[in-house]
Amino acid sequence: MKYLLVLAVLWVAIWLWRKNRREEMRDAQRERTARAQRPPGAPSVGPPQAMVRCAHCGLHLPATDAIAGPGGTVYCSVAHRQAGAAPG
Structure with missing residues (x-):
């Protein structure tokens, strides 16, 4: 059983x-x-973007997100632009 x-x-x-x-x-x-x-759609990522380097910290970021500084330099934030422009 x-x-x-x-x-x-x-x-x-x-x-x-x-x-x-x-x-x-x-x-x-x-x-x-x-x-x-x-159906095949648009690619999930956009086209390549130009990258620039922050003059203060060296961070690479897209040129569209960069903040322009004096003399053609670029920065990643307003604080870094102010720190880069400050004497000393």
Whole structure:
């Protein structure tokens, strides 16, 4: 009798395992199909930007984010522009 119980438990475990595998395979197939049907969109990153170096701390940052200083120098923040312009 105990062998029948062990066999029944084993059968249920195998059935559950195979059911979960089938669902995973179905989900993976749906994902692949959806990915293949998706139109190619714009790239996730923008075009390259010119980089400049802060004259005070040496940080490289995009030229569009830089703050212009005297004499064509660029800074990463207003505080660094003020520190760079200060004598001493």
